[in-house]
Amino acid sequence: MRKVKSVEDLEKWAKDILAKQKRHEIMVSVCGGTGCQAYDCQKVKAALQKGLRQKGVGERATLKVTGCPGFCERGPLVTIHPQNIFYQKVKPEDVPEIISETIQKGRKVERLLFEDPGARRRISSADEIPFYRSQMRVLLSRNDLIDPTHIEDYVAIGGYRSLAKALFQMQPTEIVEEIKTSGLRGRGGAGYPTGKKWEECKKESGATKYVICNCDEGDPGAFMDRALMEGNPHSVLEGMLIGAYAIGANKGFIYVRHEYPLAHKNTEVAIQQARKARLLGEDVLSSGFDFDVEITKGGGAFVCGESSALIASIEGRVGEPRSKQIRTVKQGLWGKPTNLNNVETWANVPLIIDKGSKWFSSIGTEKSKGTKIFSLVGKVKNTGLVEVPMGITLKKIIFDIGGGQQDGRRIKAVQTGGPSGGCIPASLFDLPVDFDSLTQAGSMMGSGGMIVMDEGTCMVDVAKYFVHFLQEESCGKCLPCREGLKRMGEILDRITEGKGNEEDLSLLEELAEVVTDTSLCGLGKTAPNPVLAALRYFRPEFEAHIRQKKCPAGVCTPLIRYSISETDCTGCGACAKVCPTQAIQGEKKQSHLIVAEICSRCGSCIDVCKANAVMVQ
Numbered sequence: 203m204r205k206v207k208s209v210e211d212l213e214k215w216a217k218d219i220l221a222k223q224k225r226h227e228i229m230v231s232v233c234g235g236t237g238c239q240a241y242d243c244q245k246v247k248a249a250l251q252k253g254l255r256q257k258g259v260g261e262r263a264t265l266k267v268t269g270c271p272g273f274c275e276r277g278p279l280v281t282i283h284p285q286n287i288f289y290q291k292v293k294p295e296d297v298p299e300i301i302s303e304t305i306q307k308g309r310k311v312e313r314l315l316f317e318d319p320g321a322r323r324r325i326s327s328a329d330e331i332p333f334y335r336s337q338m339r340v341l342l343s344r345n346d347l348i349d350p351t352h353i354e355d356y357v358a359i360g361g362y363r364s365l366a367k368a369l370f371q372m373q374p375t376e377i378v379e380e381i382k383t384s385g386l387r388g389r390g391g392a393g394y395p396t397g398k399k400w401e402e403c404k405k406e407s408g409a410t411k412y413v414i415c416n417c418d419e420g421d422p423g424a425f426m427d428r429a430l431m432e433g434n435p436h437s438v439l440e441g442m443l444i445g446a447y448a449i450g451a452n453k454g455f456i457y458v459r460h461e462y463p464l465a466h467k468n469t470e471v472a473i474q475q476a477r478k479a480r481l482l483g484e485d486v487l488s489s490g491f492d493f494d495v496e497i498t499k500g501g502g503a504f505v506c507g508e509s510s511a512l513i514a515s516i517e518g519r520v521g522e523p524r525s526k527q528i529r530t531v532k533q534g535l536w537g538k539p540t541n542l543n544n545v546e547t548w549a550n551v552p553l554i555i556d557k558g559s560k561w562f563s564s565i566g567t568e569k570s571k572g573t574k575i576f577s578l579v580g581k582v583k584n585t586g587l588v589e590v591p592m593g594i595t596l597k598k599i600i601f602d603i604g605g606g607q608q609d610g611r612r613i614k615a616v617q618t619g620g621p622s623g624g625c626i627p628a629s630l631f632d633l634p635v636d637f638d639s640l641t642q643a644g645s646m647m648g649s650g651g652m653i654v655m656d657e658g659t660c661m662v663d664v665a666k667y668f669v670h671f672l673q674e675e676s677c678g679k680c681l682p683c684r685e686g687l688k689r690m691g692e693i694l695d696r697i698t699e700g701k702g703n704e705e706d707l708s709l710l711e712e713l714a715e716v717v718t719d720t721s722l723c724g725l726g727k728t729a730p731n732p733v734l735a736a737l738r739y740f741r742p743e744f745e746a747h748i749r750q751k752k753c754p755a756g757v758c759t760p761l762i763r764y765s766i767s768e769t770d771c772t773g774c775g776a777c778a779k780v781c782p783t784q785a786i787q788g789e790k791k792q793s794h795l796i797v798a799e800i801c802s803r804c805g806s807c808i809d810v811c812k813a814n815a816v817m818v819q
């Protein structure tokens with residue numbers, strides 16, 4: 203490993219790596235992210251390695267295992283550079299053809315290209331695929347280019363150049379000012395101005411200060427921070443180095459969620475390599491600045507993402523929040539001034555220092571600058587990680603990038619902000635996605651979870667899911683959150699079982715107010731949001747459950763009945779075969795019927811009926 207002792211060393215290193223990389227005409231990149239690993243991308247990588255060697259093209263082509271480029275549902279992904287040919291759902295059996303056709307003859311393997319369902323044509327370049335076309339991939343695009351376990355790849359794309367600039371061309375106060383003028387706001391949920399937080403921490407006296415990176419990411423369905431930490435850990439390290447220098451800290455911690463083994467591994471490798479290169483440790487780049495980082499594995503609880511609980515967890519105590527009358531910038535880790543930022547916040551820092559605050563603030567809206575990564579999941583055609591400029595409308599994300607509804611069911615809402623957010627109805631999809639607009643609409647940006655729901659989703663059931671999630675995740679330290687969420691969950695249980703009454707809705711609202719106003723930490727304070735947003739936009743669904751004892755979406759099992767349409771049933775018998783309670787009767791080629799008393803309403807019959815003859819009422 204090259205030892206980088208000066209800015210000149212860093213520049214020379216980058217030049218040498220680029221010269222070495224240029225010797226290969228072709229680069230084959232295989233996504234090695236967690237999503238693609240679930241699709242066995244390791245086997246594709248092994249087949250490519252073997253194939254390139256056997257065919258004797260190893261000299262011309264280089265193979266790179268990269269981080270996640272976002273389109274995980276289409277994995278394993280393989281991209282051939284410089285033509286930028288994007289292959290999806292690649293299997294090891296496809297590899298010989300990729301090598302003989304694309305690598306050796308420059309021809310595309312049509313069947314592996316993305317098919318645009320609207321235009322019915324195959325698209326070869328990732329940039330032209332609708333999923334990518336409307337995105338602005340400032341952070342994620344770097345995941346496509348580098349192997350996160352090779353520091354050389356990061357250095358080659360200009361990595362650690364911003365650190366050099368910060369250390370040798372800027373004063374700490376100037377760095378803080380640059381981050382302030384960029385308008386960067388924390389990506390972990392609350393959107394607190396990053397520069398302001400740094401300034402507050404910098405102002406504190408004392409020789410010991412800490413910086414922390416929050417990679418706990420507990421929101422159900424969210425995986426933005428995982429992708430950045432797995433795919434480009436050096437960008438986070440570089441952001442922390444710059445922040446620590448500006449604030450006056452010499453020690454950092456990266457709090458990585460326990461369930462993220464690959465993020466943990468790649469970050470550990472990155473730290474080791476940065477230490478060996480002397481970019482971490484004592485006298486970084488001979489500047490006189492010392493800084494080192496340690497990883498702490500998360501405590502496995504959603505509440506551990508909250509700043510004071512996270513700090514308690516790093517200190518080795520139970521991950522429980524404390525009251526915030528003294529802020530962590532004053533007294534954080536072991537009572538010392540501490541600056542905590544989210545993964546995505548830190549990853550933006552080197553870009554701002556490199557390209558300038560003007561560049562950053564030119565993206566986005568007046569009060570929400572830059573891009574934001576969302577994990578777009580649920581009932582849309584294209585799911586995955588999307589990076590968009592702040593201020594883009596929900597409609598553009600859901601329909602242009604997400605491709606709109608998955609099957610015949612109309613999209614009805616989108617849930618943003620994770621368990622602390624709420625569902626926004628389709629009628630408000632022209633809303634710009636920024637911190638303030640989402641909060642005004644009764645939801646929030648949160649860390650970037652975006653779950654699309656269609657007519658088959660019951661909004662009472664969704665509210666119930668989030669309340670139960672938070673009730674289980676509540677640390678139980680304060681009464682309003684511990685007992686209030688339990689009572690709210692019980693009321694929602696009753697409503698979805700058809701046992702609700704007219705007073706339940708006002709009781710829910712009253713409890714929501716008390717829990718919001720009196721809970722100790724952000725978990726309790728925001729926990730009622732999903733219920734309040736559902737009541738605000740989907741009240742008739744609650745009323746249908748209470749008054750007509752019906753679930754309009756056909757989800758709440760005690761309130762629905764399955765039957766078979768006599769006219770549509772072809773008598774194929776597929777439903778009877780899968781019914782676990784033998785509730786379906788009928789002769790072959792004759793219309794079948796469901797015995798309501800035996801039916802468990804599991805929905806297996808709907809899944810197998812090709813004639814769409816099973817009805818839910």
Ligand SMILES: Cc1cc2nc3c(=O)[nH]c(=O)nc-3n(C[C@H](O)[C@H](O)[C@H](O)COP(=O)(O)O)c2cc1C
Nearest residue numbers: 388389390416419420507508509543544547724725
């Ligand atoms: C219950 C709860 C869970 C949280 N989980 C996370 C998390 O997983 N990741 C995160 O960055 N912030 C999380 N936060 C927000 C953090 O407390 C904190 O505001 C954030 O990490 C600060 O970084 P930022 O200013 O860069 O957003 C959570 C907050 C609450 C109340």
Ligand code: FES
Nearest residue numbers: 235237238270274
């Ligand atoms: S993990 Fe491969 S595209 Fe996301």
